[in-house]
Amino acid sequence: MPSTDGRHRAAVLGSPIAHSLSPVLHRAAYAALGLGDWTYDRFEIDERALPGFVEDLDGAWAGLSLTMPLKRAIVPLLDGVSETAASVEAVNTVVFGADGRRTGDNTDVPGMAAALRERGVEKVESAAILGAGATASSALAALSGICAGPVTAYVRSAARADEMRGWGERLGVDVRIADWAEADHALTAPLVIATTPAGAADELAGAVPERPGTLFDVLYEPWPTRLAAAWADRGGAVVGGLDLLVHQAVLQVGQMTGLDAPLAVMRAAGEAALAGRTPDVSV
Structure with missing residues (x-):
């Protein structure tokens, strides 16, 4: 058992946060x-409340998980x-x-890369990204290690296009x-x-080709998305948001506790939690 000097508390912060699966996994x-004395909670915290929350944490805290809209707001603190965090200007894990x-x-x-690797995707000649938000920058960073050729980003605005070009230059x-x-x-x-976001790519479900490659849909609720279901029906490989959530959480648990996290146990817990939920589009 690694020594954490009395540190045994952790939590996920964000807004909205009520439906986060992170507590289940951790x-x-x-x-x-x-780790019977360890606790993991969730707190509804927005950007304005974040500095005060962090400053009030005592020595019992081992780490934090951050979700939207805090992944960039946490950096100055x-x-x-x-x-890796510097390369995408986003932090989802804090270790004390x-x-x-x-x-x-x-x-x-690395969670994205691990989820793809688990499904046998280690190298591709080209790739496409749907969307251009914060998760898209992480996707580009993951692709920098596995994509030999161009990545085409499908975006809705010129501002988003400029952001993706900038991330591409930064990440090579x-x-x-x-x-x-x-x-x-x-x-x-x-x-x-x-x-x-949920529902945004539903319109593409009817355009899935006869022989699709691999789809990585970062949503986990609702699941499957219309696009993921259509993709699977065509025989394509599908990686889901729960795969990403579990792999990144495995890395968080390892950093916070110093122990090797049990991937299979965490995935089973996440699957059970989702199976027991009523349909909801919150993530």
């Missing part, structure tokens, strides 16, 4: 690892960030050291921009990553 890991130092990381990026990815009106063309790519 608590399942603690139970499997025998930290003592340092990892290279014994000396109180706050270090930020981004486990979404050949990003090409296409209008959302042509998003059905994205579905012929060997790897498609859908980073859009």
Whole structure:
């Protein structure tokens, strides 16, 4: 058992946060690892409340998970960030050291790569991204290690297009921009990553090709999305939002506790929790 000097508290922060699966996953890991005195909670925190919340944390805290809209708001409150987090200017994990130092990381990026690798996707010649929000930048970072050729981003506005071009230059990815009106063309790519909100890509379900490649849809509720269901019906490989959530949470648990997190146990807990929910579009 690693020493954490009395640190045994963790939580996920964000707004909205009520439907986050992170407590289910982390608590399942603690139970499997025998960490009976560890707790993991959720707090409804927006950008305005974040500084005060962080300042009030005591020495019992081991770490935090951050979801929207806090992944960038947390950065000025930290003592340092990892290279991965700096590359996408977003932090989803904070680990507190014994000396109180706050270090930020981004486990979404390696979590995406791990989820794809688990399904046998380690290298692709090209890829497409649907959307251009914060998750799209993490997708680009993940693709920087596995995509040999161009990544086409399908966006709705010129401002989003500029952002994606900027991220591409920063991450060393050949990003090409296409209008959302042509998003059905994205579905012929060997790897498609859908980073859009619930319902936004439903219109593309009827355009899935006869022999699709791999779809990575970052949503986990509702699941399957219309696009994911149509993709699977055509025989294409589908990676879902729960896969991403579990893989990034495994990395968070490891950083906060110093132990190897139980992937299978955490996935089973997440699947059970989703199966027991009534239909809801909140994530």
